[in-house]
Amino acid sequence: MYCFEKLKLNKDFRRIYGRGSSFVNPAFVTYVLKNRNKTVRMGITVSKKIGGAVERNRAKRIITAAFRECAPQIVKGHDFVFVARTRILNCKSQDIAADMLENLKAANVLNKTDE
RNA sequence: UCAGUCGGUUGGACGGCUGCGGAUAUUAAAUUAUCUGAGGAAAGUCCGGGCACCACAGGGCAGGAUAACGGCUAACCGCCGCCGAGGGCGACCUUAGGGAAAGUGCAACAGAGAUAUACCGCCGCAUUUUGCGGUAAGGGUGGAAAGGCGAGGUAAGAGCUCACCACACGAAUAGGUAACUAUUUGUGUCUGUAAACCCUAUUCGGUGCAACGCUAAGUAAGACUAUACAUUUGCCCGAUGUGUCUUGAAAAGCGGCUUGAGCCUGUAGGUAACUGCAGGUCGAGAUAGAUAGUCGUCUACAACAGAACCCGGCUUAUAGACCGAGUGAGCAU
């Protein structure tokens, strides 16, 4: 199984927002930045704009499930932050995974040997 | 049959694949196996309590809360029963419901006058484009104008007197644990407002799991100091302790953490809230935070909504489905 770490500290999020490159979708926003370790790290931001606790939890679950599908194709040594937007509540995780793959392709972080 | 009242239950189900938190067992470790994993409101944080700590919790003043009566409870601004008041044809619903004869304040506008009065009136005397005195029945204003109505009485009138009624207070008798209710009798007729100040009675120590304890790391510099500093609610008294403050650095992990005023069933007591006894049972414990993703079937393509130390309530949100007990009207027998 492919495993990844989660981002927890506020300074990591700020570093990725400030120095990383961003890609926008109707459902979410992706931030990508290289890191010096050889691991894949991921963080999720869901603001109160999305809704109550139930809606925020659901948004986090959907993004986590989509990222787990995409994760095997990613080159190691990158950090990702996903910011949820309101439209994510009506989507299925398969649509989100497809959109996420497009964003990652644009960011040039996918494994070319697998394709 | 129609309309309406009250109370309660439930809050999608089944299967396949891929995944997450916790516990136990196993392995050198990664792993693997089994079991288990959100709510009736988990929400708001509005009350009360447990628990933990504080140099024990004392007094006074100030402040907050509650407010008919009896019970239940660990406790309560809670619940149950009941009384009074108000609403409804009724089932039933609502109710912060002590004190205004301890004192102070307020009552705009209108009105003559707002807690005391005399504008229009009425009556008497003097007089003549009015004055003085008596009076409060009638008029008008207002939320409120000295209880209502009739008779006697009078110059005109007035609880001034009397009968009936209404209300307040006291007493007696009957019922009730009590609040209170009913009857009789005596005295009286006093405006409203205390969710205005206030008075009376009861009650309230503080801080909150980021409490608190342990481990690791760190323990450097400066200032003040016994007439000082700190804690104990806001102030004062009293009590207690001995270093205190500022800046900088570091702020990581473990425990607390889920067996508890627990839940289920039966039974006994009680109108009920609730309590006793017997048997059974263990049903989350995360720390950027776990219940998901997806496919198939059924239906109406399911509401409000996510534990964060734990309980008892209150308040608010809630698609639909189901059950029970009363009431009114109409019709039939």
Next chain:
RNA sequence: AGGGGUGUCGUCAAGCGGUAAGACAACGGAUUUUGAUUCCGUCAUUCGUAGGUUCGAAUCCUGCCACCCCUG
């Protein structure tokens, strides 16, 4: 977890038991050849919302809703 505050016209706001001030904006008119300036007029029908106390509530009391701030 604990504590505090605000909500009044489109905007900024005063009023804290007795007819809801004012300024800017908007609209209409006057002045002007036209515009600006200036002057006059209009504009709150649930004072965030639902109840209660009172003769009377924006104001007092209670419950909700939204927003903001403080402490750790």
